[in-house]
Amino acid sequence: MRIGVVTFPGSNCDTDTLEALESLDVGVESIWYQDADLAQVDGVILPGGFSYGDYLRSGALAAKAPVMAAIRAQVEEGALPVLGICNGFQILTESGLLPGTLRPNRHGEFRCDWQTLRVVEASPFFPGLMPGELLRLPIAHGEGAFYVPPGTLATVFQQGEAWLQYVDESGLLNAVINPNGSMANLAGIKRGSVAALMPHPERAMADYLGSSDGRRLLSAWLKGIGQEGSYAG
Amino acid sequence: MRAEDVGLSQAEYQRILELMGREPNDLELGLYGALWSEHCSYKSSKSLLAHLPNRGEAVVQGPGGNAGVVRLAEGVEIAFKVESHNHPSYVEPVQGAATGVGGILRDIIAMGARPIAVADALRFGTDRPSMQLLEGVVKGVGQYGNAIGIPTVTGDIGFSSTYRANPLVNVMALGVRRPQEAIGAATAEPGQLLVLVGQRTGRDGIHGASLLASRDFDEESQELRPTVQVGDPFLGKLLMETTLQAVKEGLLGALQDLGAAGLTSAVAELCESSGVGAVLWLDRVPLREPGLTPYEIMLSETQERMLMVVPEGNLSRLQAICEHYEILATVIGEVTVGHQLIIHHHRVEEAHLNTTWLVGTAPRRPVDELWWDGLNSSATLDEALPEVPSFSVGLLLKVLSHLDVRDRWSVYRQYDSMIQTRTVLGPGHDAAVLKLRGLEPGIALTVAGPGRWTAVDPYAGGAGAVYRALSALAAQGASPLGLTDGINAGNPDKPESYRAMAMVIRGVADAARATGVPVTGGNVSLHNETQGEPIWPTVIVGAVGRHPRPEEPVRDRLSEVGERLFLLNPAPLNWGGSAAAWTTGQPTAYPRVDGDRARRVLEAVRDWVAAEHPRAMRVIGDGGLGATLVRLWVASEPSLGIEVQLAEKSPQEKTLRFYNESPLQWIAVLAEDDVDRAIAWWTRESLAYAELGRVTESGLCIVDGRYQWAYSDVMAVWHQAYKEVEA
Amino acid sequence: MAAFEAVVTVTLKPEILDPAGEATQGVLHHMGYAVRDLRIGRHIRLTVEAKDAEEAEGLAGQMAEELLANPVMETFRVEVSAL
């Protein structure tokens, strides 16, 4: 199995993500944003950090890169598993592969911190991550407030697209713990073979870094790709 | 153009005439103005800095390069340095701070090292406009560091009304390289090409070095304001990757960043340190707007540019890398034999100068050795204790809400501190700890330098800053590898400001020498003075150490009921320079300590921590023992409490014990079972200690059984954001 | 072909929070100004080649739709003038 990690101009969590995957013993490939050939990989990660300095709007400029057209084609065609992390999430909403958008944080500041998350719904793409399960992961973003137009939030839940939520340490939804003003505390969204989250699993790969839950999340994703048959459902 | 227009004195102009044997033209005069400026030539401070110890086992590159370099382990070297961006941050806080971060990162990159950490040391006034400035500066630091992808892992913040119109923005950066990636400005060879890489040149920051950073702020400097430099972390990232790729492939003969005075100082310093000359063809320099004159091109401080020296055979490969990253690379000149710098513009020779005149013979202010010798023995300031308030519950709350003591969380949560996934301990601890992949030793790094201390005794405060930084390393069991110092002071032409700066440097020098830790680089920012009011002389000391086991750093919180608390190396009772003293309005001199003893204590604590790995350690810092206890406590489970017994009898003595900020003191937290062994060790090493008390399950902090504080009361004052300052 | 200046003004939809606008308004209040409903949008100006103003406007509108504005949360307005 090979996973491609896309590098856009100015991407800065690409190396961290490649290293995290390597520590999980999976083949990795760095994909330059101008490449449109995804034949060699079984899944793609759009890494976090910044791209294009996050100028204009986070993710907006990267969404127009050639590699995104290729990703879109493969997603629409079959089921290329795509995982967007932070900036990758922003790129995916900007390119319309995921619903909604990520607004500037409610308090107007960049926020770097630890955050507890709860899995809303199981997904065949993440076997073993059960509803209600808690993960502790770092966040680092200035534009991370998930937003969908009025009247459409219910659809997100009904269609099983709500994936992760910000919760307090005991796993309860509460407004105070919401780090950015995200609707319904949403931290992660999925649609078809595409999933994305604002927190950074690649930064939580060892206890000495504060948590190994990122390892759990990425391992689950890789396992899902390994069991490709399961996507059919 | 006259000498004064470029910031030169008549005497300096006469010296130029002597050297050249003719009158310089305007361009030549401009180059002298920039390179002989305080900011570039260190004319007032160089002879003082020469007294800093800079040799040591681990030193690969001492002062003189773009950054100091020390050896961390076989095959791994660390480049680090502190830089200031004070004046620009007052003019435009966001961009000033952002370009400050970008500038120091390029210094690290210019050594062939990949930046892996940033630390920011900030100083502001105390009024509402200052808090707005703080907000802008913090935004700027984050904007650049976050976007380029270098974690800001530690820093410090201090306040005084003297910084109101002269805020300080000192940024330290640290990078790693392999020895075979070592590069710098000293290895250019004749025949090699000068390639300018990165942003197109605009009119940004012309005269930034010679006029803005080398004069006091006054009405006149409003008009001299250079065009604001804007940082572009996106391009900065592309430039960083391009440069490091070129270094890795061994394409470069030499490398120099463009900082203060732009191309002028980059080329002149490159020539001077490599012992070569250069020809420049300025018409080839890519411009952002048409019509820049040679003068403007040479002095522009446009950000995100690097000067690469490339053997002709490597040029096409370098260009390919630059194309990949969509970044401009242009041959703008050639390295020549000799010491002549010849500048052409459209085939016209616009300047012809000797680089040794520009750099090597720049004037410097001599230091009288007798006077220097007298600096540390100067009559100690008034030692008589003032009226010290009695111990009280209210005083701790007051000290905790002092701007220098408050939780820095409202600032550092705006910085990405975890990117690059090496951060084991980030902001909020005495030292940051980084774990490098595949390497056993890690890095401990810290910055320190309370202005409160240098304000009351520049010498003791300078030394105290070094001890404070080294104490933070010792608390991790880390061995110091090197120091970097950022000196910030007022107008050096005023005797009292000059003397204060000299005393700070003397203090740093004496403490560094006594502890055997070399100073491998630093920065001096003078003329931090507005309308005759200078800042407190302020030093920012950055320390880098080798951490023995970065995967298991020493913690700084309580973990369970029954743990015992000790004060290691309790200082003689003292009030000087402490936050409490300034709060109650009667600061006295900061304590001076014996250097040899400091060295023994630091080594003993480091060795003990490394061997015994105590449950937790915390350096006595801003706010003294009281505030340090609170920091330990609030980092723990709210259900835990602390019960402390002070040995001092009188209420005044208790206050002095609780708030003094003398250097080289720590709180050690021990598991009950480890206490006897620890005491035996300390006794063997003649390390003094005092038992403070124990961890309880009360959720309260109780002193002497009768003074008590609840978790929420303490948090309400300590955890306030700076925005909530009184108008 | 001629050069036209296009100004694309991108504003947040009324129902979208504007934290930067709120913060700015807060500071203005502290400074003693009685303002309300402060909102911050983007003013993007560019030069584009087209055969006439109409084509220029069309092009700018297309750029706004495809890149300069995010239709989920923003609206835009285009103004074109000859250079």
Added chain:
Amino acid sequence: MAAFEAVVTVTLKPEILDPAGEATQGVLHHMGYAVRDLRIGRHIRLTVEAKDAEEAEGLAGQMAEELLANPVMETFRVEVSAL
């Protein structure tokens, strides 16, 4: 007293670098648009109480000078209309 809408348009001085503008223009080129001189400014709209348009304009100008624009790198323009 009446309410006025003021629009303060803040733009970077021509000699000041606009990294966001440059990056955006670069992507528009990749997308096939021939644009140049793209610059991104701020479009700030607010409501202010004043006795007439002139006073409203004066107030908005003052706010721009003191807070909304940084005179060392930006210029601004004020437009006022009755609400």
